[in-house]
Every structure is written in C-alpha cells, then in structure tokens.
Amino acid sequence: MKLKYILPILFIAILSTACSSDDDNNDNPPVINEVEGLTKIQDITNNTHTIELYSESGYFYTGYNEISIRIKDNTNNTFFEDFSIGWMPIMQMPTMQHSCPYSTITKTPGKDTVYQGNIIYQMTNTDGSGWTLTFNYTIDNVDYSITDTITVIQYENQNVTSFMGSDNSRYIMALLEPKDPKIAINTMKVGLYRMENMMSFSVVEDYTITLDPRMPGMGNHSSPNNTDLTYRSVEGIYQGNLSLTMTGYWVLNLKLMDTMDTVLKGETVTDENPQSSLYLELEF
C-alpha cells in the first residue's frame, strides 16, 4: 500500500531533479530551431530519410515559391548537415508532361541543416493535383532518390504567366517581389525564363520589361515614377521600381522587349486598350 504513495513522490523527485539540472547546465548549447518562422509544407519519406519541405505559408502556390529543405535520418531523428541535392518538379498532363523553372538548391547562409531553393509553378489543376516532386540527393557519397506527389494551390492573383512571344518562343514570367507591397515606391523583381523544351527552362538575359501599374477599380488609375525592369546579372532577375499609391488590386501591365527593343509580348495601355495582354496582378 505504501508504494502507492511513494511512487508519485519518487516520480516528482526525479522529475524535479531532472528539471533543475537542465536549467543549471549551461554547457550544452541551446537547441536552435532552424526552421523558426517557417511552416512545413509536407514530408517526403523513403526507408532511410525524410525530406521536410518548408515555406512561410506552408503551401505550394502557383507562381514563385521560396522553399526550405532539410533531411532527417529516420534512424536517429537527426538532420544532416552536409549533402548535395537536386530536384525536378513534373506536371503530368493528360497527353504529356512538363516541368517548370526552378533553381538549384543551396545551403541557407547561417544555417547548419537547412537548404533552400525556389520553384515557379506556372499552372496547376483546379484541385491542386498533377505535380510530383523528385529529389536526387547524395549523402556520404551514396546516392538516393525520392519522389512524391505534391499539392500546388492556384494563387488568387496572376503572379505568374506563361506566354508565346512574337519570336515563337514560349516564356514564363513570375513576380518575385514585392512580397509585402507598401504604399510607396516598391522594388519590383521578376523572373523571366524561356522554355527550351518541356523539361528545361533558361533564364532570359538583357531584355527589358516596361511597367505600367493600373487600378481597374479606380478608372485605371496609374502611378508616377515607375521604372522599366532591367536585367540584373548577379541575381539573374529583372528589377525596377513599382509605385503603389494605395492598397487594393493592381494590374501590372507589362511589355517584353528583346535586346533589339522588338516587342515580344504586350501592348501599351491606352483609353481604348485598358490592359496589356502581358500582365501580372498584385493585391494588398
């Protein structure tokens, strides 16, 4: 009978000792949560490893996605600090399949276990299905591969567009920034890719993208001091200034011109033509 009383006391004693020793022990480095501020999108698992995918929102959306990755050893639940990894997103269409523009995956600066990259999904099915993501990675000179289906949700605005230029090339253009638009002059960044074939997309260099932001809800009101987007070779993207005079729904009317200033896609906005055929949307 006495055990009934002693056991809890013992438990409490042990637990409290453990707690106090934890608090007092400053030799162990504190556990840093390397994915703080990020939300898990999903885990992709094979027998040995689990690949964890993170983003700020916790979802894949059409358009530009910044993705953080880490690989967990399923045997001891630790994360690898050193590996090389590549990926391949594939959209399965009824008659064919294709990929989309994506970056290489590199180690996140200042992190031990987290790697990062980006993918620009140019489309999705209405139910979010159709895409699979394959990872090929190497840990300690052993190659692994892993594939799983993913869900890509249609973003509410057109933040990516796929179009045929007058040069008969197919392009994909995605809005990278501003991520948090302000009533101000925002820095606007756009990624521009040429579809070389179904599986390969290359960065288009040294073209020009003209910008004319408009608010269709306000009689196609525009804003001053916008600048055309020009190519930045360091980042491999196009950058310009985007003035937003108020919050709300904006249509960013664009015109793509090659190095010879030949218009490949898009028209100037006029009273008769309220919107360019090449545009992105933004809402805040």
Add this chain to the structure above:
Amino acid sequence: MIKATLCCVCFLFGLTLYAQEDTYTIEKDTTKLEEVILIGQRKLSNYRQEKTLSSIDDYLEKSNRITMIKRGNYAWEPTMNNMASQRLVVTIDGMQIFGACTDKMDPITSYVDVSNLEKVSVDSGQEGTENGHCVGGGIDLKMPQSKFNGTGLKSSFDLGYETNGNYKSVGLDLEYTGNKFYVNADGIFRKSNNYHAGGNKEILYSQFQKYNISVQGGYKLSENNVIDASVIYDKATDVGYPALPMDVSLAKALITSATHTFKNNSTTIKSLETKFYYNTITHIMDDSKRPDVPIRMDMPGWSDTYGFYSKATLIEGKHNLLFNVNGFYNRSLAEMTMYPNNSNQPAMFMYTWPDIRTLYTGIYAKDAFALIKDKTVSVSARFGYHQNTIAEEVGLESLQIFYPNLSDSKSRFLMSFSTNYQIKKEKHDAAFSVGYGERAPSVSEGYGFFLYNSFDNFDYIGNPTLKNEKALEANVATNYYLNKFKIGLEASYFYIIDYIIGEINPDLSAMTIEANGVKIYNSLSNARIFDIYLNSEYNISKAFSVNGTIGYNCGKGSNNENLPLIKPFSYLAEVNYTREFFNAAIQLNGNGNQTNYSSFYGENETASFAILNLNLGNMFYLKDSKLVLKYGIENILDTNYSTYADWNNIPQQGRNFYINASFVIN
C-alpha cells in the same frame, strides 16, 4: 527702415495707395447677438442683424470683405479679401483649431455657435496676425469675458423657425453671476431639411442637424486674478453637401481651455492673460446616402491641437503695447478607404493627410503710439518658427512616390510686419497701412495625397517643397461726414509673392474616377488682388436711414490668368426704419456678371443676380423679462440664383419666411 522700404515698393506699383481700416467687431450683448455694438468706423452691419439665431456664417457674411464659400447649407468657408481659409488665421478666442476635413467641409467656424460667442473680431491683412501668420487676414471668434457683477441668475430661451427647409432651431442659455464666481451654460439645436432654391426646386442633400453645448465658468482668486475654464462640445450629424459628391455623417469637436487673467490698472502691465487649450475634431465623410456614385468610399479625418498663449498689455506714456507669445502642436490625420464595385477585390486604402504634426511657436508685438490727439501710428510684428513632421512612415513613403528625396520634417521661419497711420478729425477720418507677411503652406497644400477638388474636377497632390507665401499689402480707408450724409471708401491691394495654387501635371494619372487629371500645388511667381468698396449712408430722419455699398474686386496671377473665387462687382442697398421697440429694413443685395471668371482654374461664369429681403423686429418688455421677435422674408421674389462663391454653382435659398423669438428672464 522696413516701413520706408515697404512704402517704396508699394509706390513702385504705381498704384494709388488705398488702404482700409477694418478692425471692426461684431459684438453681442449679454443675452444674445440681437444687438450689435460695433467698435470701429463702419456701422453698416448694425442694420443687418436680422435674426437672433443666425449662424456664425450668417454673421460673418455681413462684413464687406468676407464672403462665405457655400458647399451646402451648413459649414460655409469664410474668405476674406478673396482669400480662403488657408490664407487666413481663424481662431476661437485666440486658440488655434484646424478642421479635420481634407475637402474644407468643416471650417472651424462650423464648430462654434452664436451662443458660445460674444463677438467676432475681423482684421484684414497683416493686422490680423495677432494669433498667427496669415496673408488675407484674421478672424477671432471671441468668447464672453468673465464677469463678477453679482447679477445672479439670468436665463434666456430662443426659438426659431424658417419655412424654407422646415428649419427649426432652439436655444437655451443659463447664467449665474456671483461676486466671486460665475457659470454660464448654453445649448443650441438646429435641424433643417433640404432647402428649396428659387422656383421651388428642392436641393437634394442640403439637410443638416447639429447641436452645441458649452459651459464656461470663472473664479475670482483675488482682486486682480481670475481663472476661467470653458468647454464647448459641438456635434453635427447628417450634414448634406449638395455641391460635393459626399456628405458628412459626423463632425464633432471638443474645445477646452483654461485661462488665468491678471488685471491691474495701476501697474505698467495692465493685463496678463495666459491660456492653455486642447481641442479635438473628428470628421467622417461618407457617401452612403448617395444612390449613384462611381465608387463607395469613407473619408474620416482627425485633428487634435494643443496650445497656449500668453498675452500682455502695457501702457507706458503714449505707447499702448501688446505682446503675445503663443505656440501650438497640431496633429492632422485623414484617410480614405474605397470599396471597389467588384466585391472580390480588396478595399483600397490611403492616407490623404499622412499624420502631419505641426509645431509652431511665435511672438507678436504691437505698439500703438498716439502722436497727437487725433493721429495715431501703430506698428506690429510677428516672428515664428513653424515645423511640419510626417509622423506616419506609410505617409512618408506615399509622398516619396512623388518626392523620392523627401525627408520627414521641414522647418520654416515666418515673419510679418505692419504699420498703420490713423487720423481722426471731426469731418473726416482716414487710415493708411502697409504690411508684409508670410505664411507656411497648409497641410493640404504641403502634404495632401490625392485630394479631390470638385470645383475644378482635379485631384490635388501636396508639395512639401513649397516656398513660404509672402505678401506685400497696402490699405486705405477714409470717411467723410457731411451733415446727415456719410461717404466712405476702403481699398486694399495685395501683391503676393510665390502664390500657392494647383498646377496641372499632365504626366500624372487621376485617382478619382472621372477626374480631369492631377494638380500639384506650386507657386506662381506672383499674384495681385485688389478690392475697393464705397460705402454711403444717409440719415433722413431719426428713424429713417438709407445706406448703400458697392464693391469691386479683381485678382490676377503672374501667368496673366484671373485668379479663381474673386468677387465680381457687388452692391447692397438698404432702407431702415428704427424705433425703440420696432425696426424694419428692406434690403437689395446683388452681384454683377462675373466677367473676370477664371476658366484657367476651372471656374465658369456666374450670372448677375439681385435679391430682395425684408426684415422686421419687435421688442416687448414684461416686468423683468423681455421678448424679442425677429421675422421677415428672405429672397422675397423667389429668385433662383447662385453667387460666384457657391461651389459648383449650387442655387441658393429661394423665398424664406422666418421668425425668431427670444425670451429673456433676468
């Protein structure tokens, strides 16, 4: 030296130097504003006091130099010398207070009522700088002086009714005056439906409703020291603005002050008055009553002001000195939220006044020096430091869209001088004055963000880089008395340097749907405004008198375009019959054709008009109490007209029968 320079400059304009003496006040007696005692030369307004319950707006309009810009039947904006509120300094008993509406729908005169005030002091040009910097002049709405004459309880009750718009007003005033303390409480309520213009045409959205409560009290600390405190609460709801695309669902002000007054006749310092004050205004514009708008929007605005002044009067020999040190801190914030017709799109938001903080401190000094018995010279000067800061980061970034290098604060140094020379003889009097003054741009002129102006149908963007507006002025006023006949002339000339006005920027796209474009406030290198009035009066008998005024105004900018809102040729003729207990007057009031209208600034020509008014008054004494009846007909002929100052040419009231009754119990 300054005086000499100014004189030279004025002379160079090759102008006959007209000047005016316009330091006149409209004063009410202790009951209501039923009798007007005028200090100064012009007694014209004396006869024009038709209603005991008229609004402040009606009162102000009686002055030659003041015209009210009307956007509806409520909250008219005063202009003086053809200059609107941004060029004037309008104060309540020396307190700075700023409207919270970006579209000038709440001039501060709309936040007080006649029941709060004792008199209105109107000073033209640089003579109006006692309370702040201005170009056009100063209007100070003065609250009653404290009194400790032990008259005990006194009350009065007012009722008013007007047929046009079914306008009802009721007022109650209670006052207790002891030997050591006094307290005065009053309330007034006004409600009007839509009014009808001449020809029985209903003007939709011209209704209004408001009430105003005020409490003022004072305590006599010692023979020479008095403390006073006052609170005014004014709330208008459901105010329609037929000339504008939006109405006002709420315009609310709380105006508070505490004052210490020292008075002593035997010391050099005759009086020293120090006041601390705080006022807060909330103004909510909305369009929920308008059936057909391009887009729904809300436009609330807030304005809070903290301030003080300390005013001393001294008499030293022949010098009459006045010093006034004052300061204020104002916060003006206004925003706009628009709701797209496509409900899938999010609401659109912007700061139209991005939380602008204005800090001002200044000093004013005036010396009136009696040269000899009938000649006086007075000199006044004001120096001030003025600073604007954009407190809202979002607001700074919004304005940086237009001014990428804009910093969040801007300081200015302002100054003002004036000198006046007066002669008073038995048969004539004359006053000459010259002045120089500067003003800082208003919040809208400096920092407004897409403020829509329905007058010229343009969106306005403020310009934080504007230079101070500077004005040189010359005034003359003279009166001649011949037996029962009096004739007077008054004129002013303003040469305004860096005149602030909107300039079309064709590169910018309008925000407001269907607006013509965008204007940015900019400076014209100069603008000239001239006004002249000829007043005459003939006393036929003790009871009968006739008087008349004609006026002419013009204004031109350095771009050789007419300035907008310049009064055309105007006239007024009146026949008065006044006995002790009865008075009657018939009045003809009109304007000539507005030939010098400013098409360049979006104005159109306003046709000439003339209206006829009749007003009558009776006074009855019943033991200790008194009944004052005022009644009459305005616009007897039911003329359909609008004046040059009626926003978007909205027609003014047609025929109106009115009656005001005031019952005073001592």
